[in-house]
Amino acid sequence: MIRLEHVKRSFTVGDQPVAALRDISLHIAAGEYVSIMGPSGSGKSTLLNMIGLLDRPDAGLYLLAGQDVSQLNEEQQAQVRRDKIGFVFQFFHLVPRLTAAMNIELPLILAGVDPQERKQRVDELLASYGLTNRADHRPEQLSGGQRQRVAIARATIMRPAVLLADEPTGNLDRATGREVMALLEGLTEQGVTLILVTHDHEIGDRAQRQLVMVDGQLASDTRQP
Amino acid sequence: MTLTDTLLFASGSLRGARTRTLLMMLAMAIGVAAVVVLTALGEGARRYVIGEFSSLGTNLVIVLPGRSETSGISPGMLVGQIPRELVLDDAQALLRSNAIRRLAPLSVGSAQASNGARNREVMVLGSTAQLLAIRHMEMGEGQFLPDTDARLASSVCVLGAKIRRELFANEAAVGGWVKLGDRRFRVSGVLKEQGESMGFNTDELVIIPVASAHQLFNTQALLRILIEAKGRDEILRARSEAESILLARHSGERDVTVITQDAILATFDRILRALTLAVGGIAAISLAVAGILIMNVMLIAIAQRTQEIGLLKAIGAPPAQIRKLFFAEAALLSLVSSLAGWALGEIGSFVIGRAYPTLPIGAPWWAVLAALATALGTGILFSVMPARRAAKLDPVLALARR
Structure with a gap:
């Protein structure tokens, strides 16, 4: 599903180049449940952004479902993000002025889906995430757990093949975090590839495959020989 | 994203920041109203003068003694003669x-x-x-x-x-x-x-x-x-x-001047039309100022909505779409405020017309059209830069900010 070959990425901090990713090669199969752990500044978020096409590698190759996506222009990358990738963020990133239902609908609007079909798909998703009675609430009127469920609904409404979650429980209490994790793990059972960045071992250890990053390199991979 | 959805989304974000939207609308509406009222006044003055002149008579030709010419000195002047x-x-x-x-x-x-x-x-x-x-x-x-x-x-x-x-x-x-x-x-x-x-x-x-x-x-x-x-x-x-x-x-000896009423009328018409254009133009400057204000406020809005823009990019909005959204916002804002300004200007003209009933006040259609076009034009023109800036935002940075 995802294949990275010798991917490098460095940033310039002040006038010093800092390598965030040093020669990463990685293969993740469709339907895998992967956690990426590591200390702050180890490059795990950069790796996730790279996989999510929010960032471009300086060198190396990125194949997503067999397609070389690192060479696509911005327009094409946006389309790949829209159709194949879902994002879940630590801070939810819901649009504050829109209701829960409208936040979930957003990717469908961007994709130009017909309004009737939009409503039907949003309603289905609201129901399956237990948010039906919260549909017309704005994010500020929702609890943290509800917000993250809305965000997950938004990330999955386009039925993406890959779901990327950056510290999805980082802003939630333990009990709510567990609920959210259960929801995400439920999705992997439906065949979604889930990649999770966290520094919480309790959460990271639940994944089938665990990657640990240190200083821009993969320090360990439970699947690698 | 369809046009309807783009407009709905844009109007949603305008309604989301009510104070900001109202302030921008006020600035633009005042500009349009100023153009409408001032040209209405100028046009009123023109119609008044023309009307008064026409009431003097029809098909008039007027003979005046003396020659109003600056082509040189007539021989009579040198010997101290006054015109016959x-x-x-x-x-x-x-x-x-x-x-x-x-x-x-x-x-x-x-x-x-x-x-x-x-x-x-x-x-x-x-x-x-x-x-x-x-x-x-x-x-x-x-x-x-x-x-x-x-x-x-x-x-x-x-x-x-x-x-x-x-x-x-x-x-x-x-x-x-x-x-x-x-x-x-x-x-x-x-x-x-x-x-x-x-x-x-x-x-x-x-x-x-x-x-x-x-x-x-x-x-x-x-x-x-x-x-x-x-x-x-x-x-x-x-x-x-x-x-x-x-x-x-x-x-x-050509020592009389013969003028026609039509020529005088045409002269007055020209002078007063130029005057109307001039005051209209001055008022239009306020529209340009309003345009710059809109640009400023949009730039601030983009800074405030960095996260939202980052999110839109992450969930698959291409840069062109982001630009379109901000364009739509500027266009909607300019449209609504210039229409409001037009209404305001017409009300103002009506009130002035009531206060000075002899003045046939009324904004000429070309001034109204020009004011609306200038407002829309500046609004959209000055949104180009903010829209481009929004479209260029790096989603990683935009989302990283809390």
């Missing part, structure tokens, strides 16, 4: 032209008018019976000057409505006597009250035969000759024939 006067015989001679329907010589002076103990200083106009028809004046009571030979100095006069009130009060004026200077005139009629026109108040005028005026003021000179051409098409012929007749009479 325009006299009554000149006026009579003009009637030879068949392009001229009628004419009225004018001579003006001021004199003390009295009826018994009541007296006041008045402006005395010497003319003939034709003046009534040429100047479109109407009689309130009695008769105008008798239609006799212009050289006959008969002792009759016609009073303006205000003079009649002041000299006669409740007495019957027609048939009464008025003393002008040292001569007595019988009142043959009173003009209908018509108020001021072009700074010339016929209500405060006394009209006597031109020959009597010449005697009263001890002169032969005419101030003007008012000519009415036979029709609109004859105006230019009346003018050129008047010129050639007077040229022949004044031994080949």
Whole structure:
């Protein structure tokens, strides 16, 4: 599903180049449940952004479902993000002025889906995430757990093949975090590839495959020989 | 993303930041309203002046003594001659032209008018019976000057409505006597009250035969000759024939000026239109200022909405789409505020029109169109930069910020 070959990425901090990713090669199969752990500044978020096409590698190759996506222009990358990738963020990133239902609908609007079909798909998703009675609430009127469920609904409404979650429980209490994790793990059972960045071992250890990053390199991979 | 969804989303984000939106709308609406009100005023002034001028008469050609030209020094000036006067015989001679329907010589002076103990200083106009028809004046009571030979100095006069009130009060004026200077005139009629026109108040005028005026003021000179051409098409012929007749009479010297009412009208029209354009243009500057304000506020809005923009990019909005969203916002904002400004301007014009009923105030359609177009144009133009900036935002950085 995802294949990275010798991917490098460095940033310039002040006038010093800092390598965030040093020669990463990685293969993740469709339907895998992967956690990426590591200390702050180890490059795990950069790796996730790279996989999510929010960032471009300086060198190396990125194949997503067999397609070389690192060479696509911005327009094409946006389309790949829209159709194949879902994002879940630590801070939810819901649009504050829109209701829960409208936040979930957003990717469908961007994709130009017909309004009737939009409503039907949003309603289905609201129901399956237990948010039906919260549909017309704005994010500020929702609890943290509800917000993250809305965000997950938004990330999955386009039925993406890959779901990327950056510290999805980082802003939630333990009990709510567990609920959210259960929801995400439920999705992997439906065949979604889930990649999770966290520094919480309790959460990271639940994944089938665990990657640990240190200083821009993969320090360990439970699947690698 | 469909156009409807783009517009809905844009209007949603405008409604989401109510204060900001209202302030921007206010700035733009004031600009549009200023253009509408100021051009309405200018246009009102133009229509007023044109209307007043037209009411002076139709198809008028006016002969003035002297030559208003700056082409050089005429030989007469060197020997201390003043231009030849325009006299009554000149006026009579003009009637030879068949392009001229009628004419009225004018001579003006001021004199003390009295009826018994009541007296006041008045402006005395010497003319003939034709003046009534040429100047479109109407009689309130009695008769105008008798239609006799212009050289006959008969002792009759016609009073303006205000003079009649002041000299006669409740007495019957027609048939009464008025003393002008040292001569007595019988009142043959009173003009209908018509108020001021072009700074010339016929209500405060006394009209006597031109020959009597010449005697009263001890002169032969005419101030003007008012000519009415036979029709609109004859105006230019009346003018050129008047010129050639007077040229022949004044031994080949071009010492009179013949102007047409149309030419004066056209000049006033041009001047006042230019004035309207100028004030409209000045007001339009406020629209440009409003445009810059919109740009500023949009840039701030983008800074505040960094996260939202980052998110839109992450969930698959290409840069072009982000630009379109911000364009749509600017366009909607400009459209709504310029329409509001238009309404505001029309209300303002209406109120001013009520306060000054003589002024036919009303914004010309071209000014309204120009104001709306400028508002929309600046609004959209000044959103280009913010929209581009939004589209260029790096989603990683945008989302990283809390």
